[in-house]
Amino acid sequence: MTESRPSGKSRREKWEAEQTFRFRCDPGVPCFTQCCQDVTIALTPYDVVRLKNALGISSEEFLDRYAIIISKENRLIPLVILRMQEKDKRCVFVTPEGCSVYKDRPWPCRMYPLDMDEEGLFFLITEPARCQGLKRSEEWRIGDWLVDQGVVPYDDMLTQFAGITTPLKSHESDIDNPDIKKMVFMALYNLDKFRKFIFESSFLDRFDVEESRIEKIKRSDLELLKFGFDWIKFGLFGQKLFRVKQKAAK
Ligand code: SF4
Numbered sequence: 001m002t003e004s005r006p007s008g009k010s011r012r013e014k015w016e017a018e019q020t021f022r023f024r025c026d027p028g029v030p031c032f033t034q035c036c037q038d039v040t041i042a043l044t045p046y047d048v049v050r051l052k053n054a055l056g057i058s059s060e061e062f063l064d065r066y067a068i069i070i071s072k073e074n075r076l077i078p079l080v081i082l083r084m085q086e087k088d089k090r091c092v093f094v095t096p097e098g099c100s101v102y103k104d105r106p107w108p109c110r111m112y113p114l115d116m117d118e119e120g121l122f123f124l125i126t127e128p129a130r131c132q133g134l135k136r137s138e139e140w141r142i143g144d145w146l147v148d149q150g151v152v153p154y155d156d157m158l159t160q161f162a163g164i165t166t167p168l169k170s171h172e173s174d175i176d177n178p179d180i181k182k183m184v185f186m187a188l189y190n191l192d193k194f195r196k197f198i199f200e201s202s203f204l205d206r207f208d209v210e211e212s213r214i215e216k217i218k219r220s221d222l223e224l225l226k227f228g229f230d231w232i233k234f235g236l237f238g239q240k241l242f243r244v245k246q247k248a249a250k
């Protein structure tokens with residue numbers, strides 16, 4: 001196993017999960033919570049589920065109060081970013097004691113001070129002068145550190161989300177129907193509204209969904225999000241993940 005030590009010089013060095021690095025963050029560091037200011041944190045659908053449930057609010061309320069939605073021409077799925085406070089650009093969830101949603105903090109906050117590239121290699125996104133936790137002596141194997149930070153379930157959901165975003169890259173700009181855009185956004189980011197759509201429209205009269213799955217999506221946002229991923233793959237890519245009921249087909 002090769003070993004790299006974080007330093008300004010090695011900042012963009014790419015590491016495998018076997019690599020070790022030195023890091024410890026706690027209220028004793030002089031820079032405590034400084035990294036929770038003036039940052040752009042892109043939220044995945046799973047980040048939103050975790051945060052809105054931690055706050056005990058609906059997905060719609062979360063999006064209104066805590067997110068900024070940036071739509072771009074030729075992009076089917078808008079960018080959803082965590083809102084920072086206007087006065088000082090600090091994260092709305094940071095307190096003098098640290099992150100108030102720590103157990104449910106988004107993926108980038110769990111990864112910090114690391115990030116991961118498209119090939120699954122890790123690299124430092126800051127340096128010891130700014131993130132003084134990198135000057136401390138506690139040594140971590142990256143793979144163990146990710147488990148410790150609770151990254152694993154986030155990665156699983158990110159992989160499932162990539163099952164939509166990756167194939168979309170090649171023909172995203174061909175889909176310009178605003179109703180499709182709204183439906184995709186609802187199934188990904190506005191789960192409470194999506195649940196209403198499933199149970200209060202003719203959806204279940206038209207599609208054959210197993211009773212056990214219906215029960216699961218009634219109760220679990222995680223199951224509903226996976227259902228939403230399948231629904232989008234069915235609608236956009238024609239994957240045979242749903243069956244139209246015979247009566248509805250006639
Ligand atoms: S900058 Fe680094 S050490 Fe300082 S609070 Fe953030 S993560 Fe911790």
Ligand code: SF4
Nearest residue numbers: 036091093094099109
């Ligand atoms: S969610 Fe928590 S860890 Fe992430 S920027 Fe906000 S306060 Fe910091």
